[in-house]
Amino acid sequence: MLKGYKYRLHPTAAQAEFLVRTIGCARFIYNKLLEDRIAIHEEAKASGGPRQKPPTPASYKPLFPFLAEADSLALANAKLHLDAAFARFFAGTAAFPVFKSRRKSRASYTTNNQHGTIRIEAGKVRLPKVGFVRFTQHRIFDGEIRSATVSMTKTGTFFVSLLVEQGDEPWVPAEHKVGIDLGLEHFAVMTNDALVTEKIANPRHLRQGEARLKRAQRALSRKKPGSRNREKARLLLAKKHEKVRNRRHDFLHKLSRRIVDENQVVVVETLKPREMMQDRRLAKSIGDVGWGEFVRQLEYKARLYGRTLIKADPWFASTQVCSACGENGGRKELDVREWTCGACGAYHDRDVNASLNLLRLADRNIPGQGLPDELGP
Structure with a gap:
């Protein structure tokens, strides 16, 4: 490889x-x-x-x-x-x-x-x-x-x-599995095979550094084009942008490595950030969170360490289906964070329910046990 x-x-x-x-x-x-x-x-x-x-x-x-x-x-x-x-x-x-x-x-x-x-x-x-x-x-x-x-x-x-x-790493048999639901309120909600749920806070690196970036951008706009002071202001602004990027990548690398170290099978939902960013109210937050880079890091680290990564189909209704009885409760707006299943009466946290549904994909989609091609690593 x-x-x-x-x-x-x-x-x-x-x-x-x-x-x-x-x-x-x-x-x-x-x-x-x-x-x-x-x-x-x-x-x-x-x-x-x-x-x-x-x-x-x-x-x-x-x-x-x-x-x-x-x-x-x-x-x-x-x-x-x-x-x-x-x-x-x-x-x-x-x-x-x-x-x-x-x-x-x-x-x-x-x-x-x-x-x-x-x-x-x-x-x-x-x-x-x-x-x-x-x-x-x-x-x-x-x-x-x-x-x-x-x-x-x-x-x-x-x-x-x-x-x-380098040589390929041998495939590691499934021992521990985790389902990962990605979001904005929490960067990730992870449920493992012991049904233990962990919520990873969204660090919002761009939002945290936005005030400093705005000050540096305003300082740059006031400098005379072609002057040495403008070049100094441009360099200062570039350093602040690099700091935000480096913090984001550091967070994503550490989290993806921990997930791969602790689990042999990882199931993650498939999102389309470019299409989702058409909503101007969420565009900045979606661009800041870095879902695509996170999944990319999970992919190559899973190959490197012999793990199995399952990317759920984009149309898989992880949020709509009740994880207790399997009933599809229909589409739910983003502001609906908790709901009750009309069939069995189970009360769900939206993100925890989605991570449970993703986790169950691993039970029937592990390689060698009927893994569909479209859900393969």
Whole structure:
């Protein structure tokens, strides 16, 4: 299996300048290839003739000599990323590829490990055309490095993500199971096989830091464009946003790791945050809570440690069905937090009832015991 390890880089001033230039070259190639592909399509559409073959990154080097200074594999990977974006568009799973902005897009580039060009020695990581760069290796791994992605945050902090080939972990038989209902009032309501329910509070990281973010944003808006004071204010605002993001990721990583450590089978509901964010009253809270990232972390950690993750069908009525008798009580508005079953008279907490229904999916959907494909890990 492939697993990523992300580390903080500490480049010298010269190395940092080269990394920034390489990131810029990868973004330039991506935009240039996209521009030419659109032009080729429009020309073929107007003339009715066959389409020309799209150019390669190497074909731009005579026209733009500065590209020769960058890592050629970084430019090649930019083309692969564009090809993947078009593949998702034609498959109907994503929108048409857009141009990358220096200000808004993620600043990064990817390079491959060819004949040991990426390796770790004496507390440093070697990157092609950069050399050995100091980094903080807080986790040791065993395996072969396949590629490296260098990224830079808005505050000018560099990171490297190493993609490592490792052996698959053996599947762990089911011993403890848990059903997880996600929400806004509580981030998660979890019921295990001992019918013990735990409610995880929603930390609301963005809401907690909103006042400081507003002050920093107002201070930035008052600075003269292009001035050094404006750059200082922008950096301060970026640091505050990074702090919110880091707190959110720290919470999600610790919770997902604890769940995977304590349970062999995890059942979680499937939500569609993008569609739910169409409600303007809840959009900010849904964007802040991080359900998608939480489920993504559960997925890869379950694979890494041999656990089973079951994602319930989006149409599974975990909230509507009575966990005591199985009667479907119908749709309930968000403000209905408690209800009584009309068939058996059982009194339910909305979220606890949903977690119990999700837990029962594990009893009949464990691999090897009739697990439907759509509910598999």
